[in-house]
Amino acid sequence: MSTTLTDGIRVTVEAVFLEEHSDPEDGRYAFAYQVTIENEGLSRVQLRRRHWLITDGNGRLQEVTGDGVVGQQPILDAGEKHQYSSGSVLPTPYGTMEGSYEMHEAGGRIFEAKIPRFALQVPGTLQ
Numbered sequence: 001m002s003t004t005l006t007d008g009i010r011v012t013v014e015a016v017f018l019e020e021h022s023d024p025e026d027g028r029y030a031f032a033y034q035v036t037i038e039n040e041g042l043s044r045v046q047l048r049r050r051h052w053l054i055t056d057g058n059g060r061l062q063e064v065t066g067d068g069v070v071g072q073q074p075i076l077d078a079g080e081k082h083q084y085s086s087g088s089v090l091p092t093p094y095g096t097m098e099g100s101y102e103m104h105e106a107g108g109r110i111f112e113a114k115i116p117r118f119a120l121q122v123p124g125t126l127q
Helices: none
Strands: 002-006 009-017 029-039 045-056 061-067 081-090 094-105 110-121
Touching: 009 094, 009 110, 029 110, 045 081, 045 110, 081 094
Parallel strands: none
Antiparallel strands: 002 009, 002 110, 009 029, 029 081, 045 061, 045 094, 094 110
């Protein structure tokens, strides 16, 4: 589990290997991850965009950007949290993900909430 706190927004991520959706002989390793976004600040915020950096075990970097998360742009009042699950497929048994969310405060301020780097790793695999 990886956690970071940026401007009152705590992002926690936990990843698991999906053996049943993977095919190592074909270079396909599937992972699921659950993200919890908590507003520990005082202002209402809305998550508008995401920016992911996905690095496989060969060092190949893939950048993913887009609106919201899994089709949503959640609004979080102070003290609220939002959880969602998603996934990624790598050609290697190990990789990492990290990134940021573009957050908009009710007062108009826009900031980036950091998504901590976390490992996508087949159990028993050395990094």
